[in-house]
Amino acid sequence: MTVPRYDIAIIGFGPCGAVAAALLGQTGLRVLVVEKSRQIYDKPRAVAMDHEIMRVLQGCGVAAAVEPHTAPFSLSERYGADGQLLRRVGMLPPPYPMAWAPTMVFHQPMVEKILRQRIAALPAVEVRLGAELTALSQDAQGVELMLRDEDGASALARVRYVIACDGASSTVRRLLGIAVEDLGFNEPWLVIDLLAGKKGQKGRGRLPAVSTHFCDPARPAMFVVCTGDHRRFEIMLKPGEDPQQMESEDVVWDMLSRWVARDEAQLWRRASYRFRALVAKQWRIGRVFLAGDAAHQQPPFLGQGWCQGVRDVCNLSWKLQQVFAGEAGDHLLDSYYAERNAHFRELTQTIMGMGRYLCELDPVVARARDAQLLAEAGGEIRTVLRQDLIPGLRLGFLSPHGHAACGTLFPQPWVEQHGRPVRLDDAAGGGWRVVLGDAALSWQPQVAAPLRLLWVAAGERAGAWRETEGVLAAWFARHGVAAAIVRPDHYVYAVADSAAGLDAELDTLVGAWGGMQARLVA
Secondary structure: OOOOEEEEEEEOOOHHHHHHHHHHHOOOOOEEEEEOOOOOOOOOOOOEEEHHHHHHHHHOOOHHHHHHHEEEOOOEEEEOOOOOEEEEEEOOOOOOOOOOOOEEEEOHHHHHHHHHHHHHOOOOEEEEEOEEEEEEEEOOOOEEEEEEEOOOOEEEEEEEEEEEOOOOOOHHHHHHOOOEEEEEEEEEEEEEEEEEOOOOOOOOOOOOOOEEEEOOOOOOEEEEEOOOOEEEEEEEOOOOOOHHHHOOHHHHHHHHOOOOOHHHEEEEEEEEEEEEEEEEOOOEEOOEEEOHHHOEEOOOOOOOHHHHHHHHHHHHHHHHHHHHOOOOOHHHHHHHHHHHHHHHHHHHHHHHHHHHHHOOOOHHHHHHHHHHHHHHOOOOOEEEEHHHHOOOOOOOOOOOOOOOOOOOEOOOOEEEEOOEEEEHHHHHOOOOEEEEOOOOOOOOOOOOOOEEEEEEOOOOOOOOEOEOOOHHHHHHHHHOOOEEEEOOOOEEEEEEOOHHHHHHHHHHHHHHHOOOOOOEEO
């Protein structure tokens, strides 16, 4: 029997697995996707993403189709124990650094559908729905998968690498025997999705106009303004309350009565969850990698759950592409865990702090908490920017020379192309880049590297992309540099303030790759 061979297998075809399949499949790598369910879940679970993720979808070729199913995330407000406004959380004002709204809500089923349509058009990707992984074994050359279809028939497949995107109860993680670390957050919540203001109904009742955290010790709750008529409540359950009983329709409407009556909205979905912070102790064993919920879970208080999974597969995908292209050794893949694990843990600590603030049930402690927050703000209601809460990369495949810009996301400006504005990635493509923001910088490449050379300058220079809003010029000025080396996932590898400094960083980069054969493409 001939065993079919692939470059990469992706186990799980949710949004995380779909992004991985799109990113890898469009490069021509032979990808096998294995998914037990035949249907996309028809109700949204994730509802928020940010501009980094939209830029990844742009790289997948689906952003234009996805955009109509998104909306800018509304201003968020936090109210204290006595109903007083304590803080606002907003997003960066225009011009947007990534050429997309910094934070947005989206309709998950439509985004998944669009991704699957894109993947169906990629001849290098084979999708097996109604199939599940039952066993795997690996050697120095690859991984053998045992698959079972709905009729109970078994089949083998041979792959070079595996990415497990199979969710919180990951089969791959179980088969590998990987333990999970509890980071110390475990609270019961009820998630309620409503359709408000539909035809034939009275309207949206007393629903807040913006997304809101109700830090009320009597019943902590969150409210999110989603796309269209979709509104979400997340309500904390108290000690001793039975989750199944709290899901009953009468109980749900009773809890919602503070904001909306039964005849003012349609109950779309309700489900009880434990909001937890968990992380796998290993994200790689040999040729098998964990990503998304298979690798980690975090509470939803900043709407970063799906974003984290997409960051995982984007990080891993470009590194796998370089390994397959012979432009990097397998050691590059070790940086996946170093980068993503540290980023996840740092962001999760921030989110857990938000959760502990919100989940306080002691009225005395809650009032002291509120007074402290206002005192720290000088009695003013401050607006915190969501993107300021998202860290950059601290570890991994970054320049060892260090600079505040290293590990941060590099902007995507609007640039002129044929007399009209386009986003830089659409105009110039992706991959590794040397971006020169100083039109006066005199530099010629002295080393070989798998880089594309881009001039993006506010001033006049032959061959330069001219940006239209000054986003990139402001970035270079803020960091005091004239050039940046940017990774395929748009994180800054290194910066330089001179031609000699740029040559030194490129020498370091090529050395880190281990003497590979490479090129610079202008």
